[in-house]
Amino acid sequence: MTTSANGNFVRKPFIAGNWKMNMDHVQGITLLQKLAWTLSDAKHDYNRVEVAVFPPFTDLRGVQTLVQGDELDIVYGGQDLSQFDSGAYTGDISGQFLSKLGCSYVLVGHSERRTIHNESDEVLNAKVKAAFRHEVTPVLCVGEGLEIRQAGTHVEHTLAQLRAGVDGLTDEQAADLVVAYEPVWAIGTGEVAGPEDAQEMCAAIRAELAVLFNDAVAAKTRLLYGGSVKANNAAAIMAGSDVDGLLVGGASLDPAEFANIVRFESHLVTD
Numbered sequence: 001m002t003t004s005a006n007g008n009f010v011r012k013p014f015i016a017g018n019w020k021m022n023m024d025h026v027q028g029i030t031l032l033q034k035l036a037w038t039l040s041d042a043k044h045d046y047n048r049v050e051v052a053v054f055p056p057f058t059d060l061r062g063v064q065t066l067v068q069g070d071e072l073d074i075v076y077g078g079q080d081l082s083q084f085d086s087g088a089y090t091g092d093i094s095g096q097f098l099s100k101l102g103c104s105y106v107l108v109g110h111s112e113r114r115t116i117h118n119e120s121d122e123v124l125n126a127k128v129k130a131a132f133r134h135e136v137t138p139v140l141c142v143g144e145g146l147e148i149r150q151a152g153t154h155v156e157h158t159l160a161q162l163r164a165g166v167d168g169l170t171d172e173q174a175a176d177l178v179v180a181y182e183p184v185w186a187i188g189t190g191e192v193a194g195p196e197d198a199q200e201m202c203a204a205i206r207a208e209l210a211v212l213f214n215d216a217v218a219a220k221t222r223l224l225y226g227g228s229v230k231a232n233n234a235a236a237i238m239a240g241s242d243v244d245g246l247l248v249g250g251a252s253l254d255p256a257e258f259a260n261i262v263r264f265e266s267h268l269v270t271d
């Protein structure tokens with residue numbers, strides 16, 4: 001199976017922008033509006049390539065209002081959620097609240113949550129389950145740091161994170177799940193894992209899902225790559241047969257650049 005401009009993807013490509021802790025609620029609306037206009041001018045077909053943004057929590061109500069009011073096809077999600085549903089958890093956000101705000105997705109276990117907030121595999125597994133409980137699709141982030149990459153144990157390390165994250169899921173949930181491979185050494189550094197590295201890991205993740213669940217599940221789960229993705233490398237990374245999408249940080253804050261990443265297929269034609 002090869003990717004091509006004819007759209008013979010097995011799974012629907014998914015291009016997501018993680019805004020991280022950037023864009024207040026006013027700036028966020030402007031960014032989303034510009035993105036929607038740029039994609040509309042380019043006649044982007046959302047049925048071909050799904051587009052998602054992950055704004056800070058404080059932006060979500062505004063994003064919902066804009067998406068509903070302008071009938072945008074862009075979907076959105078939270079950058080984290082609590083493993084609990086409600087109660088005395090100061091500062092945390094329930095999946096229930098995200099669901100109520102129309103979030104389709106939620107990031108779980110981004111490397112910045114794992115490292116800065118010390119989120120363990122057990123907690124992240126509980127967050128994945130919490131997301132499903134509230135009918136928000138989790139995007140489980142996995143990936144190795146530089147030392148592990150240099151030691152050559154990156155596949156093992158990443159698959160261990162995957163196994164812990166998906167523990168106890170049903171086949172149906174595993175098929176719906178999105179997994180994002182983000183090598184920590186490639187995040188915000190300008191270092192991009194080569195397209196072959198992205199494909200190698202995504203193939204390993206898919207093979208592991210087949211073992212943990214079954215082939216039909218593994219064939220459905222969408223796998224993303226993230227780490228210094230730009231418009232000029234998006235098409236090459238997406239050419240990997242197991243790579244179904246991109247999780248974009250810095251470049252998603254520039255609407256023109258992000259729109260060009262969304263339109264990676266047009267680069268396949270012209271490059």
Ligand SMILES: O=C(CO)COP(=O)(O)O
Pocket residue numbers: 018110182186187188189190226227228229247248249250251
């Ligand atoms: O962490 C990322 C997306 O979640 C990647 O960030 P950059 O695209 O800025 O490297």
